[in-house]
Amino acid sequence: MHTPKHLPLFLIAAAVGLVTSLSGQRAFGQGIEKAAKKVGNATASVAVKGTSAITDKVYKGKEGPNGEVVYIDKKDRKFIVDDKGKKVYLKPNQIHNKPSKKDK
Numbered sequence: 166m167h168t169p170k171h172l173p174l175f176l177i178a179a180a181v182g183l184v185t186s187l188s189g190q191r192a193f194g195q196g197i198e199k200a201a202k203k204v205g206n207a208t209a210s211v212a213v214k215g216t217s218a219i220t221d222k223v224y225k226g227k228e229g230p231n232g233e234v235v236y237i238d239k240k241d242r243k244f245i246v247d248d249k250g251k252k253v254y255l256k257p258n259q260i261h262n263k264p265s266k267k268d269k
Contacts, residue, residue, distance in 0.1 A: 206248060206249045206250060207248075208250075209249060210246055210247070210249065211250075213250045217246060217252075218236075221238050222236065222237045224236065224243060227263060228260070228262075228263045229245040229255060230255075233245040233246070234246075235255065235260055242254050243255045243260055
């Protein structure tokens with residue numbers, strides 16, 4: 166029996182295609198994982214901010230280091246909510262006055 170001349174070339178092409186396909190699926194899966202994590206973090210952040218606005222007090226006239234809303238809990242601790250939905254407690258020197266509308 167005689168083997169076709171193109172068989173080794175076909176096998177190499179099939180192997181390259183299989184490797185490319187598997188690595189592409191892995192990258193696609195990682196992309197979905199990153200997007201899901203981003204959506205989950207945003208959802209957690211919104212939930213914690215909403216809960217804090219109801220159960221805690223908003224520190225009026227003040228803002229966090231990057232212009233975030235500052236909340237005060239029952240123990241009189243000041244905090245902000247980060248992008249991942251975690252409370253970050255602040256030191257007094259991290260809280261500053263909001264700029265007035267005249268300054269803008």
